[in-house]
Amino acid sequence: MRNEGKLKVTIIAGIICLALPLSAQQQQRTLAPLQAMQAPGRLGPEGRRLAFLVGAWEEKVTYPGETPEQKSEGGTGRWFARPLMGRFLQLNYDGVGPQGPYRAFGVLTYDREAQNYRMFWFDDSGGVGDYRGNFADENTLSLEHRGRVDGRDFRERITYTRVSPTEIHTKIEQAWDAGEYRVFLDAQAARTGAPGQGAMRRGAPLSKQPQE
Numbered sequence: 001m002r003n004e005g006k007l008k009v010t011i012i013a014g015i016i017c018l019a020l021p022l023s024a025q026q027q028q029r030t031l032a033p034l035q036a037m038q039a040p041g042r043l044g045p046e047g048r049r050l051a052f053l054v055g056a057w058e059e060k061v062t063y064p065g066e067t068p069e070q071k072s073e074g075g076t077g078r079w080f081a082r083p084l085m086g087r088f089l090q091l092n093y094d095g096v097g098p099q100g101p102y103r104a105f106g107v108l109t110y111d112r113e114a115q116n117y118r119m120f121w122f123d124d125s126g127g128v129g130d131y132r133g134n135f136a137d138e139n140t141l142s143l144e145h146r147g148r149v150d151g152r153d154f155r156e157r158i159t160y161t162r163v164s165p166t167e168i169h170t171k172i173e174q175a176w177d178a179g180e181y182r183v184f185l186d187a188q189a190a191r192t193g194a195p196g197q198g199a200m201r202r203g204a205p206l207s208k209q210p211q212e
Contacts, residue, residue, distance in 0.1 A: 019045040046110040046117075049135060050089055052162045053108075056080040059170070063098055066182070076186065081108075091119075097185075117160075119143055131158060134161035139163075153177050158183075166191040 061075040077095030084090040090109040096102070111118045114132070121129040131143035139162040146155050154176055161169040168189045173181040181199035 014023060027073075028041045044110070044112075046112075047087065050108060050110075050117075051082040052139075052165075053160065053168070054083065054090060054189045057168065057189040058192050059095075059168075059187045061095065061097060061185055061187040063185050064183050075185075077102075077189075079189070082169075117141065123143075129156065131156075135159075157181060193197070 044138035046062065049131075051198075057079050059077045059079070061077055063073045063097045065072055070120045075097035076094060077093060077094040079095075081089050081091045084107065087109060091106040091108060092100070093104045093106075102124065103109060106119050106121040107118040108117065111132075114144060116132050116134050119131040121127075121131065129145040129147075131145045133141065134160075135141050141160045142157060143159075144155060146153075148154060155174070155196050157173045159171045159173075161171075168191075170185075170187040170189065172182045174179045
């Protein structure tokens with residue numbers, strides 16, 4: 001419990017740091033995010049495996065229907081992931097789906113005590129997720145959250161798959177009570193560059209999406 005409390009305090013301190021202005025030295029570091037994640041002495045091999053997520057991304061999202069007869073819906077999103085304090089990844093997300101705009105940010109790291117990856121996720125509805133998991137193979141990271149929503153047991157699994165150095169596939173699955181997982185969304189993201197140095201601005205234009 002003491003180690004888990006220490007991890008939470010460290011993450012909260014990192015979130016507070018996001019609101020502070022960047023120094024010239026910090027700004028220089030963000031120009032080479034991949035090198036920062038892969039530099040020896042900063043992260044162990046487990047942490048360096050997260051480097052494939054670093055960058056700015058634009059994605060096309062599909063929300064499958066709950067039944068074969070129900071038509072799928074679509075959405076778009078922009079997100080970036082960048083190193084934070086040499087030990088964490090900061091993720092910022094801004095998208096539009098069937099329910100309207102959605103904004104969130106997260107902090108992803110490797111928990112050395114628990115020997116698994118851990119992500120705290122905060123969204124604009126006030127939701128807080130605590131996801132834990134590991135790599136299924138060299139290109140696939142799977143994280144699961146367990147909690148309760150409206151008095152019911154709820155599980156959510158997020159899977160990030162590296163398709164290529166410039167493409168990531170994200171799948172989110174959800175399950176209620178003792179039910180099986182169902183796909184909530186599928187997303188194909190394309191790398192657009194290095195992560196920005198500030199939070200994404202709401203309403204910033206997306207690049208033109210590929211046609212079906």
